[in-house]
Amino acid sequence: MLDADSGTFLDIDPLRPVEEQTALFAEALSRTPDATVVAHSWGGTLVGIAMAHDVARPTALVLVEPAMFDLARTNESVSHHIDVMTDARTLADAGDLRGFWNLVKPMMFGAQATDDDWKEDEPHAARFAQLTLPWGFDLDEALPGLPPTLVITGAWWDGYEAIAQSLVGRGAQHIQLQGAGHRPQDLPGFSRVLNDWKAR
Incomplete structure (x- = not known):
């Protein structure tokens, strides 16, 4: 099961240097290397940076409205x-x-x-004004092949849909959950979608 009670939550501070954030993520993943990583917005970008620089690589990945702007800069x-x-x-x-x-x-x-x-x-x-901007990391060129990956978007902004399609081109599956804008994880059906995907 993928749910809030069975998960470990990582408190990423987007004001800290990116290297510190990726190191924190890698250390947490090393304790549970078989975990499915669920990352939202900047968290998805951080996971992409970690994979691109071979800092950490999840065995399975759920990206919720990932702010991987490098993957769709022409949109x-x-x-x-x-x-x-x-x-x-x-x-x-x-x-x-x-x-x-x-x-x-x-x-x-x-x-x-x-x-x-x-x-x-x-x-x-x-x-x-102090937050790390989620682009400029050359993810389009540097990101290696994805582990089994589900991308969930809210179908409210074309930019996130374009990022999702770029990830689909790398082998990800894509599902839209409408009704909560940038936070589809707040919808009642979110856990069911994750569990159905994990079961497959």
């Missing part, structure tokens, strides 16, 4: 996302956190950045 949605975030990070690095948030909040959270909300938004913006 229009992915390309636009990278362009906007690159511009935003340039502003943040220059000390213009509000300018950063003016670009990021509409794209990532579907709301405009306003003066009224800035006091509440500022700490979120500051943290978001």
Whole structure:
């Protein structure tokens, strides 16, 4: 069975250097080498980096909306996302956190950045500006063949669907679970999908 009670949860801090994060993942996997790794968003990118650099390799893998943007950089949605975030990070690095948030909040959270909300938004913006960007790791060229892999997307953004299709081209299976946006793992049918796939 694949469920919350039978799993081990790894607390990955996306503010830490990527090398530390991959080392933490590799150490955890070494304790349970036959585990099926379930990774969401940046976690999926981190697993891809670990495999690409031969740091760790799961025996089976479930990628939930993996942010492996390197695999679909020619997709229009992915390309636009990278362009906007690159511009935003340039502003943040220059000390213009509000300018950063003016670009990021509409794209990532579907709301405009306003003066009224800035006091509440500022700490979120500051943290978001420090997160590792999930591209620039040459995964398209460096990622080796996949272990048995299931990719689950929420069918809400073309970019994640394009990433999923790239992984399908590498041998993964792909299932869409609609209704929870970027978090299909919150849907009641998520555990059943995982268990059915594991059984096959």
